[in-house]
Amino acid sequence: MKTTGNFFTKLLLVFMCVVYIIAGLPATELVTHAAAVTPTSGNIYYIKNKNSGMYLTVENDSASNGANVIQATGTGSLGQRWIPELCSDGTYRLHPATDLTGGISLDVANGSTEDGTNIQIWENNGCTAQQFGLVKSSDGYSITTEVTGQESCLDVLDFSAESGANVIQWTNNESDNQIWFFEEAQWPDASEPDNESDSDNVPSSEDSSDSTPKEAVFAVTKGETPTGGNIYYIKNKNSGMYLTVENDSASNGANVIQATGTGSLGQRWIPELCSDGTYRLHPATDMTGGISLDVAYGSADNGANIQIWENNGYSAQQFGFVKSGDGYAITTKVTNQESCLDVERKSTQSGANVLQYTNRGADNQIWYFEVAQWPGSNPDTSDTIVSCDTTYAMQRIQFMSTYNNKLITAPEGKGTVSLNSTSSTFNQWVLMNDGSGKYMIVNAKTGYVLAPADNNAASGAAIVATGKTGATAQYWKMDAVNTDCNGSGLSYRISNCANTNLSIIVNNEKLVLGTYSGASAHMFYINSYGAEGFAGKCYNMNKNMKASITGGLFGATVTVSDFDSLSKYCAGATPYTIVINGNISKSNLTKIFVGSNKTIIGSFTANTLNNIHFRCTGNTGNVIFKNITFQHDADKNANDDIQMYISSGNNFWLDHCSFMGHSALTSSDVDKHLYVGLKADYVSVTGCVFMNHKYGLILGYPEEDGVGTYDGYPRMTICNNYFHGVLTRAPGLMRYGYFHAYNNYIYDFNLGYTPYTGANIYSENNYFAAGSHTGAVVDDKGVGGFTDVGSVLSYDISSLKTGATSFRPSNNYSYNVRNAADAKTWCSKYAGVTNGSIHYAID
DSSP states (O other): OHHHHHHHHHHHHHHHHHHHHHHHSOGGGTOOOOOEEOOOTTOOEEEEETTTOOEEEEGGGOOSTTOBEEEEOOOOOGGGOEEEEEOTTSOEEEEETTSTTSOEEEEEGGGOOSTTOBEEEEEOOOOGGGOEEEEEETTEEEEEEGGGTTSEEEEEGGGOOSTTOBEEEEEOOOOGGGOEEEEEOOOTTOOOOOOTTSOOSOOOSSOOOOOSOBTTBOOOOTTOOOOTTOOEEEEETTTOOEEEEGGGOOSTTOBEEEEOOOOOGGGOEEEEEOTTSOEEEEETTSTTSOEEEEEGGGOOSTTOBEEEEEOOOOGGGOEEEEEETTEEEEEEGGGTTSEEEEEGGGOOSTTOBEEEEEOOOOGGGOEEEEEOOOTTOSTTSOOOOOOOOOSSOOOOEEEEETTTOOEEEOOSSSEEOEEESSOOGGGOEEEEEOSSSOEEEEETTTOOEEEEGGGOOOTTOBEEEEOOOOOGGGOEEEEEEEEOTTSSEEEEEEEETTEEEEEEEEETTEEEEEEOOSOGGGOEEEEETTOOGGGSSEEOTTSOEEOOOOTTTTSEEEEEOSHHHHHHHHSSSSOEEEEEOSOEEEEEEEEEEOOEEEEEEEOSSOOEEEEEEEEEOSSOEEEEEESOEEEOOTTOOSTTOEEEEEOSOEEEEEESOEEOOOSOOOTTOOOEEEEEOTTOEEEEEESOEEEEEEEOEEESOSSSOOTTTSTTOOEEEEESOEEEEEEEEEEEEEOSSEEEEESOEEESOSEEEEEOTTOEEEEESOEEEOTTSOOEEEOOOSOSEEEEESOBOSSOOTTOSSBOOOOOGGGTOOOOOOOHHHHHHHHHHHOSOOSSOOOOTTO
């Protein structure tokens, strides 16, 4: 027994020595690399300094008040694991895992704002010293301090690269010792990954800023819950190999195998949720989503091969994600979820076949979903800008936060977008419609597209402008989430097509992807650029908001060059942008009845409509007419011969159109350029030219017996237009409604305004020049209300019988005016149809 005891004593001593030696080894020899990720509230992370590769650590793994915070070599201890908690103002508390009650937080000592203040932990006290910003900086994050108004951040003292160096507060200058990477950690007591070929998710002090997998080095996201529209690697529990389309093929019948992780397109899969709760799995080898994982021949037999095939709607392409062990079984609908994806013969070899087999919960039937990067996700892989169509003026929009009324604004090149109060071409965007309700949002100035950082639709990802890659994350859906005073969409949720659970939100004045909650910081107005006045975003007389006109923004773009095609696409409520690329003429007066949700725009080369008259008379509204030349023969001059006739609906915008009239004026002419009446409402006429006509505009129900029925209709803005040789009713005869006319140039005329029953006219900074005619500014009949300020007048209006109006358009919308002389210059130069880029008065 003594001999035996000596043997075990010696064996125990040897074992203890081995343990001691191993324990003394540097952590970098014991652990492997984990990838940097975007931090989100409620997850657990290691936080690594860029400069040193060391980890943010509570000294001695303490949970006591005042315990110091340092950087230290990665060991995976509790003092190196941190749990962000999102606060209501968008800042975060950072709780150390040394106290999993969440009762302890990272803390700026004494709440000081001074450079050099120590960083510690302290029990929660609700003070700003325990609130921090996680601000994207370079390829990591600055952890900014709320106590300094986010001006300072966590800093490793003296740029030290040594374990044990102190962490302090210092003015943020984005130096490497102030930049931190967040790496996913395991929750205490959670089971560790059991695959030797993978990371144990314990940090090392190697550089981890590159999160793209290479050669089987993957960020372990064991147990990740798969969701539709995200992109994943799918790893087998038994082998540690990845579900792979052989040879990265996109062809029908291409085999599916397991293979060593390389990060290739054939190893990335995009689940698409079906209406019955099953999923299609699309390989990234075909980013159109037209190819799916498929059970060969729809067989229900054990051993049926797994392949890819073009979408066919059959159950052979539908799968369930069923929790199994610590991962998922991918069950097959063709077997009523009884069978699942199985690695043949439990092989651990790269290249082993994947087939269908009865689900037994075996390790070779269990799969882990790991978040992958979208193809082309590296922000430096693409400088490709989107080439917008230059044959016509594409509709530009601005996204305005309902939270602070600031505009989503692109940088001068690629990079993080921001919110800005000042309008510029950097916050003007065009939509590229993929035909299925998904839109690429392209900056009108730079041509770069709106996307989450690295095209990775992860919660917390910064919103950037970047080169086009075609990644799904570069497409967006826009859904109205509430309505305006007329029942039209007012504010919108902008969700990412790669993960429709995430939307653009404002978080701490930054634009990021986050979960939509209906808060004002999560919604945006979509405003058509250039739409001034009542057709734009405005308020009615009761201070209820009305949305901006959008026209055919959300529909397809079609090009027409003949009457039948133009008439066809103008009808109905389907949204269209209709580009007129041809001069279309009829010998007789011919009417086109316009439905709703249309943008009708002339190309820069051919845009003339002769004897063709638009009628917006029923089931109409939200229509834009732009850059169209209207002509008609002189004999088309009867009372109803009006080339633009609007008598119903809300939201109309006539912009940069030219109404040419005819030079042979006769006493029998009673036709007009434009009529807006009955209950048509919210109309803007901007940047147009009206020429050579006896009568110009007739506005408001066209008789004097409409009191009580048509009071307040229409609300109209008439601005930046050039009236040349329109003898009467320029700017117009006006009844019943509210009319704001500013910065117009009226030349060579007899009568300008004709106020009639119920009219409320506010005239502002217009330029009236009589030319060879009388030039009477107001046809003074003593009815209605009229006020003018700032106009250059061709006729004295100081003793009008017509009374003043109390209407002030500044109560309805914001606007800027030029002085009258500058307005004359602008209208002479820029109003009317153009054969190049359109100049808006607000540019």
